[in-house]
Amino acid sequence: MRKVLIAKYMSRCMGCMSCMFACARRVGKSLSVTKSAIRIKTKGGYSSGGMVADHCLGCEEPPCIPTCPKGALIKRKGGGIILKIDLCDGCKKCIEGCPVKAIFWNEEKSRPIFCIHCGNCTNFCPHNCLEIGEMP
Amino acid sequence: MKTPKILYIDLNDGSYVVKERPELKEYLGGTGIATELFLENVNLDKDPLDPTQPIIFVAGYLTPYFPVATKSVAVFYSPLTYSFGESHAGGRLALALKLSGLDGIVIKGKNPYPCYISINDFNVKINNAHPLWGLKATDSATHIRDKEGKAGLRSILRIGPAGENCTAFSMVIVDTYRHFGRLGLGALMGSKNIKAIIITGSGREIDRDINFEEYKTFYEEVHKKVISGSMRKYHEFGTALNIMPLNELKALPTRNLKENSFEKAEDISGEAFAEHVLTRKFACAGCPLGCIHIATRRERFAQEEEWERNDVSYDYELIYALGSLLGIGSRLGILKMIESTEELGLDAIYTGVFLAWTTEALEKGIISLNDLNLESLNFGDVEAYIKVLKGLIYSEKSFYKIARKGLVELTKIYGGSDYALLMNKNAMAGYHTGYANLIGQGLVGIRNAHTDNGGYAIDQENNDLKPEETVDMLLEEEIYRSFFNCTGICLFARKIYDTASIKKASSLIGYEIEEVDIKKLGEKIYLKKLKFKMKTGFDIDKFNFPERYFQTPAMNKYLSKEWVEKAKKAYKKRVELLFKEHFLL
Numbered sequence: 104m105r106k107v108l109i110a111k112y113m114s115r116c117m118g119c120m121s122c123m124f125a126c127a128r129r130v131g132k133s134l135s136v137t138k139s140a141i142r143i144k145t146k147g148g149y150s151s152g153g154m155v156a157d158h159c160l161g162c163e164e165p166p167c168i169p170t171c172p173k174g175a176l177i178k179r180k181g182g183g184i185i186l187k188i189d190l191c192d193g194c195k196k197c198i199e200g201c202p203v204k205a206i207f208w209n210e211e212k213s214r215p216i217f218c219i220h221c222g223n224c225t226n227f228c229p230h231n232c233l234e235i236g237e238m239p
Numbered sequence: 240m241k242t243p244k245i246l247y248i249d250l251n252d253g254s255y256v257v258k259e260r261p262e263l264k265e266y267l268g269g270t271g272i273a274t275e276l277f278l279e280n281v282n283l284d285k286d287p288l289d290p291t292q293p294i295i296f297v298a299g300y301l302t303p304y305f306p307v308a309t310k311s312v313a314v315f316y317s318p319l320t321y322s323f324g325e326s327h328a329g330g331r332l333a334l335a336l337k338l339s340g341l342d343g344i345v346i347k348g349k350n351p352y353p354c355y356i357s358i359n360d361f362n363v364k365i366n367n368a369h370p371l372w373g374l375k376a377t378d379s380a381t382h383i384r385d386k387e388g389k390a391g392l393r394s395i396l397r398i399g400p401a402g403e404n405c406t407a408f409s410m411v412i413v414d415t416y417r418h419f420g421r422l423g424l425g426a427l428m429g430s431k432n433i434k435a436i437i438i439t440g441s442g443r444e445i446d447r448d449i450n451f452e453e454y455k456t457f458y459e460e461v462h463k464k465v466i467s468g469s470m471r472k473y474h475e476f477g478t479a480l481n482i483m484p485l486n487e488l489k490a491l492p493t494r495n496l497k498e499n500s501f502e503k504a505e506d507i508s509g510e511a512f513a514e515h516v517l518t519r520k521f522a523c524a525g526c527p528l529g530c531i532h533i534a535t536r537r538e539r540f541a542q543e544e545e546w547e548r549n550d551v552s553y554d555y556e557l558i559y560a561l562g563s564l565l566g567i568g569s570r571l572g573i574l575k576m577i578e579s580t581e582e583l584g585l586d587a588i589y590t591g592v593f594l595a596w597t598t599e600a601l602e603k604g605i606i607s608l609n610d611l612n613l614e615s616l617n618f619g620d621v622e623a624y625i626k627v628l629k630g631l632i633y634s635e636k637s638f639y640k641i642a643r644k645g646l647v648e649l650t651k652i653y654g655g656s657d658y659a660l661l662m663n664k665n666a667m668a669g670y671h672t673g674y675a676n677l678i679g680q681g682l683v684g685i686r687n688a689h690t691d692n693g694g695y696a697i698d699q700e701n702n703d704l705k706p707e708e709t710v711d712m713l714l715e716e717e718i719y720r721s722f723f724n725c726t727g728i729c730l731f732a733r734k735i736y737d738t739a740s741i742k743k744a745s746s747l748i749g750y751e752i753e754e755v756d757i758k759k760l761g762e763k764i765y766l767k768k769l770k771f772k773m774k775t776g777f778d779i780d781k782f783n784f785p786e787r788y789f790q791t792p793a794m795n796k797y798l799s800k801e802w803v804e805k806a807k808k809a810y811k812k813r814v815e816l817l818f819k820e821h822f823l824l
Binding site for chain 1: 334360377380384392454462525528
């Protein structure tokens with residue numbers, strides 16, 4: 104059973120980005136939302152009717168893993184990816200290889216940002232749109 | 240303390256440069272830096288819409304480091320008041336500015352053809368916007384959105400046809416549901432051939448060497464207070480909750496303030512909007528509260544089951560200006576009015592005041608239906624009002640051509656200034672609460688906006704204040720806000736961010752602010768703006784209010800001109816003293 108971040112109630116999302124700020128602050132140790140492993144955006148403008156979240160879905164067969172020429176990505180038990188930062192050379196192939204745009208980029212460090220499914224973001228969502236839950 | 244980085248764009252030749260401005264440090268950010276940049280760049284010998292005039296945007300200095308620090312300030316030479324123009328907006332703009340590494344932007348010159356400007360980190364691109372010129376303010380961003388920037392981390396500012404034709408009360412839409420609404424910034428952008436501005440960035444300049452643990456603890460304490468404390472009311476019903484209490488107090492301007500309460504208030508109350516048409520809420524980036532209330536307008540457009548829908552944001556001021564003030568008592572009618580002003584890109588408050596005056600001027604016979612190119616116009620008539628708005632933007636009839644310059648010009652030609660609901664030259668906000676509101680907006684407030692000093696609250700919280708006491712309270716609040724609006728914190732959070740919290744937040748990111756500095760800085764910023772206002776013709780002695788404010792009781796009390804005269808004297812004395820203290824005379 105995978106236990107991962109689920110953006111379950113996005114129709115309730117206000118776009119406040121509290122999850123992104125929390126992820127950057129608590130996990131990325133950064134003041135900038137660009138260091139977040141979740142990205143909140145509109146479906147296509149605010150008037151299009153709401154928000155969507157780009158985030159790691161904790162795939163059963165992560166398509167990013169085979170894209171890494173250095174073998175820096177390993178499957179995390181319970182879902183998601185562990186990045187072996189020492190092996191990563193910042194080629195960005197994993198970003199291209201993720202079909203749901205869920206791998207982000209740390210510009211200063213030239214390294215990818217992966218969700219670790221820790222749930223910090225879920226604690227700061229004022230409308231409880233996010234949760235850590237089990238995927239069948 | 241970080242050295243402010245300012246982007247200067249010259250549209251005459253498309254050049255740009257980013258300058259470090261250490262000498263602006265003392266003004267922190269927001270309104271402080273914006274005022275300085277404006278005074279450095281404004282050209283008093285030329286018209287407000289001359290290409291030499293600057294448009295300034297500055298983000299608050301606490302953005303994006305703390306919850307609810309979401310505001311940017313725009314400063315410009317107002318084509319509506321021919322004086323100091325300042326407007327504030329939320330959305331994602333302040334965040335996007337900081338992501339781009341910038342504290343502020345100065346735009347001067349005029350592009351030879353319609354353009355939109357893309358700003359990404361320190362790079363600027365001027366793009367052809369010919370196909371976008373003429374599009375509704377609401378639609379123009381769709382095209383830019385598909386072409387530019389990082390979804391979720393960008394801000395898009397745009398104008399509508401009203402800004403393009405330089406209507407003096409045109410506005411700028413920020414990220415669909417926020418606005419630089421007041422004093423005509425839309426016309427400034429239009430005069431420079433700027434349809435839109437899109438800003439994004441990598442965020443590489445945001446991180447600082449700070450005590451991270453202490454920062455995290457403080458941030459998260461504030462976050463908790465915002466979502467569970469006194470600000471909740473702004474989330475639940477929003478400012479629209481004020482309709483019923485103001486109506487009961489007899490302070491809700493109705494039918495051009497011929498009346499002070501509205502028989503249909505219950506139908507257009509915050510409670511009624513929430514129950515019947517509210518469909519979601521949005522938040523500015525970095526605000527866990529979420530005060531942006533979105534209603535869905537659903538309407539049959541043809542026989543059989545043919546329906547259209549659109550999402551419209553509403554607020555107290557819009558329900559007042561495009562509702563009670565016009566005698567419109569239906570939620571659908573108000574939503575249609577809001578949608579029209581959004582599409583055309585007009586300041587909703589001024590638009591309501593203009594339409595209300597037009598209706599009464601027609602009733603009194605100083606203008607005719609022929610002037611308006613209409614068959615009829617009465618209070619409450621939504622379809623006729625929408626026709627007037629279209630005339631305002633597109634008609635070549637002389638009434639509309641003059642109307643684009645604002646009510647001061649209209650009343651010069653047609654008369655009726657006694658019932659043009661102006662505060663100085665800006666439109667009245669939705670509070671006929673008494674003296675503090677009147678002189679707060681009209682006299683003490685730099686922008687002549689209710690948010691300058693919150694006079695409406697002083698009226699509701701106090702009884703029978705003397706003119707001198709009222710002036711002192713208003714000035715104290717105005718001066719405090721002159722500082723507060725440097726931070727970028729939303730005014731809704733002013734009780735959560737008391738002085739101690741602001742000092743703490745500031746020191747956590749490397750700004751040391753002492754209490755005594757706060758007052759002095761606020762005074763200095765206020766006086767600099769006031770000095771500019773006086774240079775452009777504001778004369779305390781000659782300043783008068785329209786009769787209507789004295790004819791219709793405010794909260795059951797008739798206001799007296801003698802009282803106002805005493806307040807004017809008290810205000811003059813107080814500011815003369817302040818000017819002397821600051822050696823600014």
